[in-house]
Each structure stands twice: as structure tokens, then as C-alpha cells.
Amino acid sequence: xxxxxxxxxxxxxxxxxAILPRSECRKAVWANPAxxxxxxxxxxQNAGPQMSYQVAFCFWLLTFEGEVSEQINKxxxxxxxxxxxxxxxxxxxxxxxxxxxxxxxVSKAPSANLPAMLVAQLLPFVKxxxxxxxxxxxxxxxxxxxxDELNARFESLTTYDEYTSELTSGHLSWTPVxxxxxxxxxxxxxxxxxxxxxxxxxxxxxKESQDVxxxxxxxxxxxxxxxxxxxxxxxxxxxxxxxRVMELMTHKDTDVRYxxxxxxxxxxxxxxxxx
Numbered sequence: 001x002x003x004x005x006x007x008x009x010x011x012x013x014x015x016x017x018a019i020l021p022r023s024e025c026r027k028a029v030w031a032n033p034a035x036x037x038x039x040x041x042x043x044x045q046n047a048g049p050q051m052s053y054q055v056a057f058c059f060w061l062l063t064f065e066g067e068v069s070e071q072i073n074k075x076x077x078x079x080x081x082x083x084x085x086x087x088x089x090x091x092x093x094x095x096x097x098x099x100x101x102x103x104x105x106v107s108k109a110p111s112a113n114l115p116a117m118l119v120a121q122l123l124p125f126v127k128x129x130x131x132x133x134x135x136x137x138x139x140x141x142x143x144x145x146x147x148d149e150l151n152a153r154f155e156s157l158t159t160y161d162e163y164t165s166e167l168t169s170g171h172l173s174w175t176p177v178x179x180x181x182x183x184x185x186x187x188x189x190x191x192x193x194x195x196x197x198x199x200x201x202x203x204x205x206x207k208e209s210q211d212v213x214x215x216x217x218x219x220x221x222x223x224x225x226x227x228x229x230x231x232x233x234x235x236x237x238x239x240x241x242x243x244r245v246m247e248l249m250t251h252k253d254t255d256v257r258y259x260x261x262x263x264x265x266x267x268x269x270x271x272x273x274x275x
Contacts (some may be wrong), residue, residue: 013054020061030068040076049091056097063104070109073116080120080171087125096139103142106149114153115165123150160187167201172217188228203241212253219248223263233267242267
């Protein structure tokens with residue numbers, strides 16, 4: 001799948017298309033992460049319309065398995081990738097098979113996938129698709145289904161649900177919650193729930209992400225945590241976040257450096273609270 005010769009890679013994808021209609025084959029392919037990673041890499045390399053269609057077709061077939069639909073985005077981050085491919089696609093069949101894949105993901109594992117879809121801004125894209133004229137009735141049904149499911153989820157979201165969805169997806173961006181003083185006052189202690197589970201996720205993004213927007217937003221949120229939680233400095237120091245934020249003050253990106261500097265100022269000046 002990762003072969004550098006295009007014709008060998010093409011043959012590999014064609015073979016997958018031929019075997020994936022069978023459940024036992026889907027399960028065998030899913031048990032081999034290198035194959036899934038190979039398909040993801042093909043799409044990341046801006047494949048042409050035909051190859052994009054064939055790879056998306058493989059994902060569509062794979063997502064008929066409940067276990068795949070439950071885990072594939074968490075493990076391979078395919079929702080933002082497929083959204084991007086669909087948004088830039090010029091062929092209707094590429095959009096059709098990606099929309100059908102999203103329908104599988106929602107119908108088989110809604111709680112695992114709807115939050116990531118909202119973070120990937122799939123709802124406005126689907127609304128745009130619903131206004132288009134299509135030659136294939138199947139895509140119309142799938143688009144309506146997705147729009148209804150995403151709308152229902154969106155309308156039921158609280159601001160903290162929105163923040164949680166962003167955090168879980170790993171795709172932090174400058175959405176309004178990050179700069180809302182009211183949001184942080186009301187919700188800061190929720191990051192401490194379940195042994196600081198969400199705070200640890202934020203720190204992991206700060207340590208592992210290569211995306212400058214994610215790093216800048218994460219550094220900013222660390223500063224907000226310190227500002228609005230009296231024991232924040234002690235907790236962050238214990239979890240190893242302080243050292244990482246200080247490292248980011250020398251990052252090559254100016255916004256990352258700026259957000260890290262603001263957070264470090266809070267980490268240094270905020271008084272230690274009693275344990």
C-alpha cells in the first residue's frame with residue numbers, strides 16, 4: 001500500500017476494493033493498521049479523482065463493520081481528511097462515496113463520530129451540499145440524513161460540549177469558547193474530572209501536536225486554566241505542563257511564542273495555593 005511505484009499501489013487498492021465487500025476480509029484488513037495507514041497517506045498526498053474515489057470506496061466498505069466505525073477516526077483521524085477531500089473534489093462520485101462513508105460512521109457509532117464531524121465543520125459543508133442539484137438520488141438521501149443528525153447534535157450542544165468535542169478530536173482552533181471569560185469561570189474545574197482527564201488531554205496536545213494553531217490554542221487554554229483555577233499552577237507543575245509551555249516560548253511560530261509567553265507569565269506570577 002505504501003509502495004512508491006504508483007502502478008503497484010493502484011493494484012493494491014483495486015485488490016482491496018475486490019475483497020472488502022466480505023465481512024471476514026474487512027475484519028482482516030482492519031486488523032492490519034499498516035493497510036489503513038497506507039490508504040490515509042494516499043489521500044494526504046492529494047491523489048487524483050479516480051484514486052480518491054477508490055480509496056474512499058475502501059473506507060466506505062470498511063465502515064460497515066461496527067468496530068471500524070467506532071474506532072477509525074480516533075485511530076486515524078479520517079473525518080477531517082475525508083471532509084477536506086470532499087470539499088475539494090470535482091467529481092460527484094468522490095463526494096457521493098465520502099458522504100456515504102460519513103452516513104455509516106454516524107449510523108453505526110454516532111457518539112464516536114458526530115463530535116469530530118462538528119469540529120471538522122462538516123455541518124456547513126453538508127448544508128451547502130443539500131442545496132446542490134445531484135444526478136444520484138442516493139447522495140440526496142445521505143446528505144439529508146447527515147444534515148438532520150448533525151443539526152440535532154449541534155442544537156443540543158452546550159459550550160462545554162463544544163469544547164470537549166474539540167479537545168477530543170485534537171483539532172483545537174480559535175472558536176469563541178477559548179476567549180470567553182464566562183466559559184472559563186463556569187467550566188474550568190470540569191477539566192479536573194475523572195483524575196484530570198481532559199486537562200491531561202490538553203497537555204498531551206501541547207506536547208505532541210505539530211500543528212501551530214493547536215499549540216497556540218493549547219498554550220492559551222493552559223493560561224486560562226491557571227487564571228481561573230486557584231490551584232492551577234500546582235496541578236500543571238505536577239503534570240509536567242509548565243516545562244513544556246516554557247519550551248514553546250522559543251517556538252518558530254510567533255503566535256505560539258506569544259501564547260506561551262502569556263501562559264508562563266500566569267504560571268510564574270500566580271500564587272501557590274495550599275495543597
